[in-house]
Amino acid sequence: MKIIVDAFGGDKAPLEALKGCRLAIDAYGVEIILTGDKEEIIKVAKENQISLDKMEILHAPDVISMHDEPGEIMKSLSNCSMAVGMKLLSEKKGEAFLSAGNTGALLFGATFIIKRIKGVKRPALAPLLPTDTGLYMLIDGGANLDCRPEMLSQFGLMGSIYMEKVEGINKPRVALVNIGEEKTKGTQLQLDAYELMQKTSYNFIGNIEPRYISDGNCDVAVADGFTGNVILKLSEGLAMTFYKNIKGIFLRSIISKFAALLLMPGLKAFKKKLDYTEYGGAPLLGLTMPVIKAHGSSNANAFKNAIRQAKKCVESQMVDTISQQISMQRIKDE
Amino acid sequence: MKIIVDAFGGDKAPLEALKGCRLAIDAYGVEIILTGDKEEIIKVAKENQISLDKMEILHAPDVISMHDEPGEIMKSLSNCSMAVGMKLLSEKKGEAFLSAGNTGALLFGATFIIKRIKGVKRPALAPLLPTDTGLYMLIDGGANLDCRPEMLSQFGLMGSIYMEKVEGINKPRVALVNIGEEKTKGTQLQLDAYELMQKTSYNFIGNIEPRYISDGNCDVAVADGFTGNVILKLSEGLAMTFYKNIKGIFLRSIISKFAALLLMPGLKAFKKKLDYTEYGGAPLLGLTMPVIKAHGSSNANAFKNAIRQAKKCVESQMVDTISQQISMQRIKDE
Numbered sequence: 001m002k003i004i005v006d007a008f009g010g011d012k013a014p015l016e017a018l019k020g021c022r023l024a025i026d027a028y029g030v031e032i033i034l035t036g037d038k039e040e041i042i043k044v045a046k047e048n049q050i051s052l053d054k055m056e057i058l059h060a061p062d063v064i065s066m067h068d069e070p071g072e073i074m075k076s077l078s079n080c081s082m083a084v085g086m087k088l089l090s091e092k093k094g095e096a097f098l099s100a101g102n103t104g105a106l107l108f109g110a111t112f113i114i115k116r117i118k119g120v121k122r123p124a125l126a127p128l129l130p131t132d133t134g135l136y137m138l139i140d141g142g143a144n145l146d147c148r149p150e151m152l153s154q155f156g157l158m159g160s161i162y163m164e165k166v167e168g169i170n171k172p173r174v175a176l177v178n179i180g181e182e183k184t185k186g187t188q189l190q191l192d193a194y195e196l197m198q199k200t201s202y203n204f205i206g207n208i209e210p211r212y213i214s215d216g217n218c219d220v221a222v223a224d225g226f227t228g229n230v231i232l233k234l235s236e237g238l239a240m241t242f243y244k245n246i247k248g249i250f251l252r253s254i255i256s257k258f259a260a261l262l263l264m265p266g267l268k269a270f271k272k273k274l275d276y277t278e279y280g281g282a283p284l285l286g287l288t289m290p291v292i293k294a295h296g297s298s299n300a301n302a303f304k305n306a307i308r309q310a311k312k313c314v315e316s317q318m319v320d321t322i323s324q325q326i327s328m329q330r331i332k333d334e
Numbered sequence: 335m336k337i338i339v340d341a342f343g344g345d346k347a348p349l350e351a352l353k354g355c356r357l358a359i360d361a362y363g364v365e366i367i368l369t370g371d372k373e374e375i376i377k378v379a380k381e382n383q384i385s386l387d388k389m390e391i392l393h394a395p396d397v398i399s400m401h402d403e404p405g406e407i408m409k410s411l412s413n414c415s416m417a418v419g420m421k422l423l424s425e426k427k428g429e430a431f432l433s434a435g436n437t438g439a440l441l442f443g444a445t446f447i448i449k450r451i452k453g454v455k456r457p458a459l460a461p462l463l464p465t466d467t468g469l470y471m472l473i474d475g476g477a478n479l480d481c482r483p484e485m486l487s488q489f490g491l492m493g494s495i496y497m498e499k500v501e502g503i504n505k506p507r508v509a510l511v512n513i514g515e516e517k518t519k520g521t522q523l524q525l526d527a528y529e530l531m532q533k534t535s536y537n538f539i540g541n542i543e544p545r546y547i548s549d550g551n552c553d554v555a556v557a558d559g560f561t562g563n564v565i566l567k568l569s570e571g572l573a574m575t576f577y578k579n580i581k582g583i584f585l586r587s588i589i590s591k592f593a594a595l596l597l598m599p600g601l602k603a604f605k606k607k608l609d610y611t612e613y614g615g616a617p618l619l620g621l622t623m624p625v626i627k628a629h630g631s632s633n634a635n636a637f638k639n640a641i642r643q644a645k646k647c648v649e650s651q652m653v654d655t656i657s658q659q660i661s662m663q664r665i666k667d668e
Binding site: 132142179187188212234242245246248252267 | 476480548549560563564569570571573575576578580584586589604
């Protein structure tokens with residue numbers, strides 16, 4: 001299996017991407033097509049003694065920065081590492097694409113180059129976040145700020161298929177993010193989405209208050225992209241602030257440092273639980289091929305896990321299943 | 335100064351309310367008017383040896399439950415502890431009102447009984463939440479799910495006045511909650527609100543991403559009530575999950591319990607930082623008199639601090655200042 005990786009996406013490009021690809025090739029037996037500045041890739045690989053065995057490089061000297069407007073990607077289609085990667089995917093030179101670059105550009109480009117599945121209203125960004133008992137998918141995490149009820153209902157379907165196929169969860173519990181549990185809560189968007197979601201074939205469990213998401217009470221949390229992005233960024237920010245505070249407590253004195261040592265096994269397990277690099281990246285759901293957005297600050301481990309995730313997307317035929325279910329839904333609706 | 339307290343609001347009514355009132359009277363020299371079932375209040379006070387000195391009781395046998403629809407309060411105006419309290423406030427029998435009861439009913443009732451300040455578009459619920467360096471006000475925390483840009487701009491003004499007058503912060507930094515820092519980010523609501531907020535006299539510092547709120551980068555975070563409620567409840571949920579996990583680490587073994595003992599001072603300080611009972615309640619801003627919504631699960635300490643907060647609202651003439659500034663703004667706009 002060939003996975004296409006944008007070697008110049010993310011804050012630590014291309015070194016961490018290269019390291020992650022190496023780890024993934026050795027662990028999962030995949031092949032990689034790297035896109036980016038060929039000379040630079042070879043130089044960095046050499047300096048860091050990373051073997052490029054089973055990695056093919058496609059030269060693409062330009063990079064979309066984190067601050068570029070999404071539209072910029074269209075202007076530099078022929079030369080930037082992200083766009084070249086997506087073009088390769090659309091030509092079926094590889095089976096999935098992975099980038100840690102600018103999210104807006106990736107969404108914008110993917111919709112134009114890789115295209116939506118027929119019947120999908122809008123592709124969604126669907127990050128996986130830790131809960132007390134495992135993880136949940138947040139969909140939409142920020143691709144579509146303004147949503148219609150039918151979009152939310154479809155996000156639920158796509159998220160459910162992903163969690164079942166890729167994460168192996170039986171009948172994923174799909175919930176609508178809302179300010180109360182009762183079906184009379186929320187704005188018109190939530191009221192209408194609730195009605196639609198009740199009629200679907202997936203396991204819709206009703207509204208979920210954000211208070212209970214981190215307890216692990218749902219597998220898929222559906223929200224419009226504005227709300228979803230707020231949840232995503234607030235979760236990251238609070239986890240960081242908490243962790244910093246706990247660390248501060250441990251570093252107060254020699255005694256507290258000693259106590260921290262005693263607690264090390266538990267703390268490590270907890271840190272791992274919060275660590276996004278363990279979960280891979282955020283799939284873009286609704287596209288005709290698997291595309292994964294890795295975190296902008298991805299390290300080698302995050303790249304490795306995102307490649308594993310891309311491989312699972314391909315093997316499980318997640319995209320085909322979404323496509324079939326969406327077309328079944330369309331026939332039912334007509 | 336007389337503060338009116340709904341003795342039957344909250345999960346632990348009336349005992350914790352009574353205890354909190356006693357603590358507040360002794361600490362701050364206020365007088366209290368309690369509303370609720372007189373016989374029950376006297377009985378509970380006696381059983382728990384709480385002196386009712388400087389507490390007046392106004393008999394109101396009914397209670398609005400947490401599950402009642404807000405409209406219910408209007409039907410039972412004459413008899414329920416919350417409505418009787420608000421009626422007393424509107425008749426100036428006391429100077430501020432405090433309840434830990436049903437938020438929707440309180441908002442609904444306060445708008446009808448205590449009334450809005452002239453020129454205020456909508457009263458807002460404005461909880462105070464902990465940051466790494468202190469606290470910030472979130473406005474609106476859930477009173478108005480659908481907002482217009484002018485409402486958000488006004489929330490910024492009211493929040494700024496509160497934080498300056500009651501919390502003593504010089505030129506409070508008011509920020510608009512958004513999915514990015516650039517002024518081009520967000521839905522039409524955020525785009526339009528940004529424009530309006532830029533032209534105000536308060537210290538508008540632009541957009542804030544939820545990722546950075548808990549760092550203490552703003553004093554007032556402005557959002558529509560849906561987004562605000564999501565932030566409020568997600569913050570509470572994540573803090574709880576986080577704390578539970580840390581506690582779990584400490585309770586794993588005898589060694590870890592010993593380590594926890596060594597860390598106790600730091601942990602206590604951290605827990606206090608996260609503890610909402612320290613901050614008082616959420617003021618309802620935009621009303622003609624100070625009204626405080628205490629947390630539903632308020633204990634004696636939370637009631638005590640909410641009474642201190644109510645006292646500060648009165649002393650600082652927070653309401654008058656909002657009223658003056660709103661009318662100045664209206665003259666400017668005309």
